[in-house]
Amino acid sequence: MTNEHTADTHASPVDVVTKLIESRRSIKPADFSGRRVEDALVWQMLRNANWAPTHGMTEPWRFFVYTDAARIRLGKFLAEIYQTVTPEESFKPAKAAKLISNAERSSHLIVIAMKRQVSEKIPEVEEIEAVACAVQNLHLTATAMGVAGYWSSGKAICSVQLCRHLGLSPGDCILGLFYVGYPGTDWPSGSRSPVGEKVVWASDA
Numbered sequence: 626m627t628n629e630h631t632a633d634t635h636a637s638p639v640d641v642v643t644k645l646i647e648s649r650r651s652i653k654p655a656d657f658s659g660r661r662v663e664d665a666l667v668w669q670m671l672r673n674a675n676w677a678p679t680h681g682m683t684e685p686w687r688f689f690v691y692t693d694a695a696r697i698r699l700g701k702f703l704a705e706i707y708q709t710v711t712p713e714e715s716f717k718p719a720k721a722a723k724l725i726s727n728a729e730r731s732s733h734l735i736v737i738a739m740k741r742q743v744s745e746k747i748p749e750v751e752e753i754e755a756v757a758c759a760v761q762n763l764h765l766t767a768t769a770m771g772v773a774g775y776w777s778s779g780k781a782i783c784s785v786q787l788c789r790h791l792g793l794s795p796g797d798c799i800l801g802l803f804y805v806g807y808p809g810t811d812w813p814s815g816s817r818s819p820v821g822e823k824v825v826w827a828s829d830a
């Protein structure tokens with residue numbers, strides 16, 4: 626790992642992983658440079674996603690990757706779905722336009738889906754959790770490569786219409802769309818409130 630988010634030849638493995646985790650940012654297509662990301666890098670992101678933990682080894686994550694002209698078609702299709710699922714009085718043309726421009730500005734679009742186990746033995750929430758772990762692997766890998774990404778949800782993306790279009794089954798679901806591109810701006814910094822506020826620690830010591 627040799628980019629600005631990981632580069633420090635004297636750093637311990639824990640320092641490297643901490644820096645990578647803290648550097649992972651949601652960077653939106655409006656801030657992408659427009660340069661295409663090499664397919665080999667996207668495959669590496671997907672291979673690392675595939676190593677997510679999975680209860681019962683169901684490996685429920687599914688990724689539908691769109692690039693080149695296919696990503697433009699998907700953006701237009703999402704805008705159509707948005708129009709279909711939105712009551713006329715709350716339809717915002719700018720939102721539809723954004724779905725198209727987000728696709729245009731991205732290098733690759735990755736639809737994130739959960740494939741439901743046929744027996745439904747593993748609780749659905751655990752399958753969704755496994756997919757979220759896979760997305761984190763993917764996003765961290767992108768960060769290590771200096772590739773920008775952003776997990777977007779919303780009713781057009783997580784729609785029955787898109788599920789059907791992708792040939793998913795009724796028990797499956799779409800968890801979002803991951804936009805991929807090279808950053809066109811400085812890598813943003815992030816913040817979190819202290820972890821101590823979210824931890825209850827019991828000890829007999």
Ligand SMILES: Cc1cc2nc3c(=O)[nH]c(=O)nc-3n(C[C@H](O)[C@H](O)[C@H](O)COP(=O)(O)O)c2cc1C
Pocket residue numbers: 649650651652776777778779801815
């Ligand atoms: C399941 C999920 C869905 C998300 N959907 C959206 C979204 O629809 N729109 C959006 O602006 N950000 C979305 N985000 C990204 C968050 O806004 C982002 O993670 C948060 O602002 C923290 O920023 P960071 O990722 O750079 O740390 C989503 C994140 C997750 C985990």
